[in-house]
Amino acid sequence: MIDVASHGLLAGLMVCGLVLLLVFGTVIHAWYVLACGFALAAFAGLDNLAPGDPLAHWAAAALVLWAACRLQFARLLLRVRHFAPRLDQALLGLLVALALTALYATVEPRLTWTLRVLQALVVASTVLLAVGALLARRALPWTAVLFCAGGVLLLAGISAAHLPVWGEPPAGPASFNLAQAGVIAELLTLAVAVAARIRQVLRAEKALEQRTHALMGAMGTDALTGATSRAGLESRGAEWLRDGRPFSLMMVDLNGFHRVNERHGRAGGDAVLAAIAQRLRQQVRADDMVARLGDDEFAILLAGNPARQKLAEMAIRIETAGATPVAFEGRLLAGGEISMGIACHPADGDTLARLMESAERALRHCKRQRMGPSYAFAGEQSGSAANG
Template sequence: MSIRSCCLALVLAWSWVLLASAVARAEVVPLVTLDAAPGGTSLVGRIGYLEDVQGSMSIADIRNTSLDDRFAVPSSVVQQSGLDAHARWFKVRLHQAGSNGNWLIDSSNSILQHFSVYGPYDVNGTALAPPRLGDLAVPSAQPALDGDRAMYRFHLAQPGEYTLYLRAVSDLPQYYQWSVWDAVQFGQAEQGLSMYNGICYGLLLGMLIYNLMLLAVFREPLYGYHFLACLFAIVTIAALNGHLGRYLLADARAWVPTVVLAAPPLWIAFAALFCRSFLELPRYAPRLARSLLAFMPLCGLAVLLALLGPTRWALVLTQALSLATPVVMFAAAGVALQRGFRPAGWYLAALAVLFFAAAGVALNNFRVLDLPWHYDGLQFGLVVEITVLVVAMGSRIHLVRKLNGELGQKAEQLARDAQTDPLTGLSNRSGWTQHGRRLLETSTQAAVLLIDLDHFKPVNDQCGHAAGDKVLATVGQRLQSVLGGRDLAARLGGDEFAVLLGDTPDRAALQALVQRMIHLVAQPVPFDGKQLKVGCSIGIARFPSDGRDLSVLMHAADQAMYFVKKHGRGDSAFNEDTTPATLAAA
């Protein structure tokens, strides 16, 4: 099948779904018997529907019997795309078997611009209550239960048949899922829903605080992006569920539709920035990283359109972004996971939870599924998504700490290697300088020994460099074997060694230690069936009598060592014994 044929098939399938969701039967509106059972009574498929495109019909026009045949009975939830502001009339026929019933009709909508109720009318056409002409931008005068969405309470004193007319106007997407409740049962159901909402919002606020703590500790933009994404996600859900208008904007409900339009693109923008940072996309998927950045101006434009108008284009742009951005996010997470970034697996799981929750809401609205929740499912999906993302961030923190630890170990190893002679394992000249100065700062008495091998060049020339390397490595081991914990040995280069004794004994004991070194160095070195022999000459400078600086002490020890070289080699000399004054006195 060609790509063109596949696309045509998808378009036809989607058109069928849309058509099926809007199927309406032009017939008499059925009579609904009022029932006080828990859960209420759904009016889907049992309510009359008439769309007033011009918005000019009055209640007198609607009640005209000649219009009865224009009321259709939709078989599923009546949907509104949000691209129009048509008035939508609903006709409900009710039957009460008993007396003194207190009832409530719930629209499940919280962002209607206008919501009016006419009736109930008895069989004689007499209105039993004055009309409610409501504008939800104005704080409702109804009881608290009317505070978060459009609903209407009414009382029926006598048994009989009654009719209500409901008029709704909105320029935002709506799903009119009407239901009728016994007022007491509705109150009890609302208590359970309030507990559910309280738990959800408590968890979401806890996640916000957690992100602020991470931001304060690590000071990475990543956590700021996630905080703002969570914040605008909560604002979006609270606005859709009616809680924003009920609690935070009770005196400014005219702003609720604006918030409903402006918050989602901000949620999308910061979620995209979080995705880009969390998945390290500039490293793992540079093209997708640039794609997410390309959405930022569009999100900003959507916010401006929401604030300044026209709201229709803000809605269209936001819906397009909400479709395109998750696709890029899924692709980015898949690429990052494929390339070895393990926290991307948690991110994929979190994104999938929210995606399937949103898909469940959409399928529920299309009546493909019959789920008992509306935007509550999206709210639950958001809670689970943010919770999983917290786990994902914990996984990322663990990975980063592990990598930082490994990098720290490598850096320490590189630093040690940079200060270590690879042949002997002793410090090199750089390590000698750094550690030697530090050792002198903590010593009260110390000594610097400068050691130069005697007869080393013939070994190198006659037996080769491998033999010379064997001698140098063996000498290094033998020198290290006689040193203590506060002593330092180094190979300065060629056949020149140095020793810093951090805590020196008296002169006689020091002389004995030096003679032991000379004896050890002079021992034969077995190599390839041969016994290689070298000697050494050692110059000694003592701290602080010969100097307080390492370079000064090395110069003094060097003079003493060359004095030994000049007078026969294979011995040692103290710098204090080689000064002109000392030699003259001798």
């Protein structure tokens, strides 16, 4: 019963490792899967074969390969090469020794010397890796703590086990239970350490993304779309107001954009936003400005005092460009159904805030319309807006 439960745990850990390998595609998870697989093969053989069985040495070889894969996995998990290069060279030497031991185990049917060397190499590698964990504790606090805890459990298990290396005649299959428990306990702890490492990496990536967006925003640029940020729009609008220049403001909103994220995920939604921003820039002049104000909301500052007919024609071109499908990962995603609210300075506002309020009011009026054009001018009904 104990053997069945242990083998089930090892198989479950191997499946978890495979899932992580498929999701992240990194070599560290491949080493974890191999470590679980060799441990399962080794203990399945040692639990069902007597130490003197002609096939037992193959199970011992699998156990040596578990130790090698576990060592390689831990090196990558703790980033020993980065934090302690000389220590990493010593660990590579132990990997070579484990490889030679595995070759010896395949040709030597007696388990005594194989298990003795394996025990010494596992203890030495665990001690050196614990030193590496201490050196990496500031950068990888939880990973280092969890590895050390797993190492203690492993050493306790293999030290308490009555393996054939400590006496003759060889003990039966039950003598491997404590060693098996130690190996499984460490693999469980390492799985938690991997989760802690992944969480730390994701948090670091999120913090980096936030800093990038903040920096780009301070520079006046939206990091995702390359459009001007709200701060850039406000700065340009304030400059034009100080200079007394006439200009128009067009608020642009993507209707039903949340459905794109629901169907195609955040990556698909980001692709649509970037494409829409590029198409908006293609419809304006060099002196005009396209800015992203929110998730699916853009604004366009148009220099000068164009006739309303010209603004209406531009709105129609923007609507047509926005409706064009967006290529994403070999598929065509539906473009944005666009609504626009247009306000002109100084007629619709003498400050940028009032101008934006007028344009947003026109945008809301446009979105409430079931029929009519995709744009509306501030202070006008849909019928007059349609006539431009």
